[in-house]
Amino acid sequence: MTATAGYLSIRDVNKVYGGQHGETTTALKSISLEVKQGEFLAILGPSGCGKSTLLQIVAGLIDGTAGEVVLNGSPVTAPPPEMVYLFQQYSKSLLPWRTVEQNVALVFESKGMKKRDIAARCGEYLGMVGLASFRKHYPWQLSGGMQQRVAIARALAAQPRVLLLDEPFSAVDALTRIELQSLVLDLWARQGLTILLITHDVDEAVFMADRIAVLSSRPSTVEMVVDTELPRPRDAMGTRELPRFLQLRHELVTHLLQRQNAGRVDA
């Protein structure tokens, strides 16, 4: 789909955490980003730079100390219904005493939908992530990758316009990670979603995103924003062999390594 400008604005967001003994930690200095509707933006940055903090502020889960987030013209002051936040620890977000289907059903139960309709809707969303035949299983009977697919199905069942992904594939093995990246890209294109993805993984950011925002180490600022300019649909193998992919990955890894080494010298 064509991206529409000015959909999600992150304006001069600052976050200072206060400690128990009066000490403060400035996580975010002054972050500004414009996200277009239908865009896939990856946020890359060193460990502890404030990526999760930023995503939680965007989601309306925590307040920034200064600045604002505006979604479709309205300031975000609480979690907007059209946004869903997918956590990296799927094992903590799924309820172990509920089957796969019952976990997805939570979304529809909270809307007061009839039982018969719920089963059909759950089947639809579990089908999208290839888990229709596992609907009666419990989360603990599934692999990590399958559990994260249940969490993705539940996130989509809420019919978000914006999906916030906080390192969603970091707890699965390398091959499953590649499969899940392609699954999410496919769902993103089919559902016309806007996605913000936080990742440490340069390869993942380049493979998935339209643009990549690189954050500095704490207190973080946006160091640069790059357009990936890679054709879609992306292919798990073919895209990674394109000269543009290799060039971008090289540039980003070089930049991040230089920053990491500079940080060690300064320390």
Ligand SMILES: Nc1ncnc2c1ncn2[C@@H]1O[C@H](COP(=O)(O)OP(=O)(O)OP(=O)(O)O)[C@@H](O)[C@H]1O
């Ligand atoms: N609730 C909190 N209270 C105080 N300090 C916090 C709190 N949450 C995060 N911080 C601090 O803010 C900084 C940024 O943390 P955050 O988790 O946002 O970084 P991150 O880039 O997502 O980290 P990682 O890459 O390791 O997941 C860290 O120094 C962290 O210790």
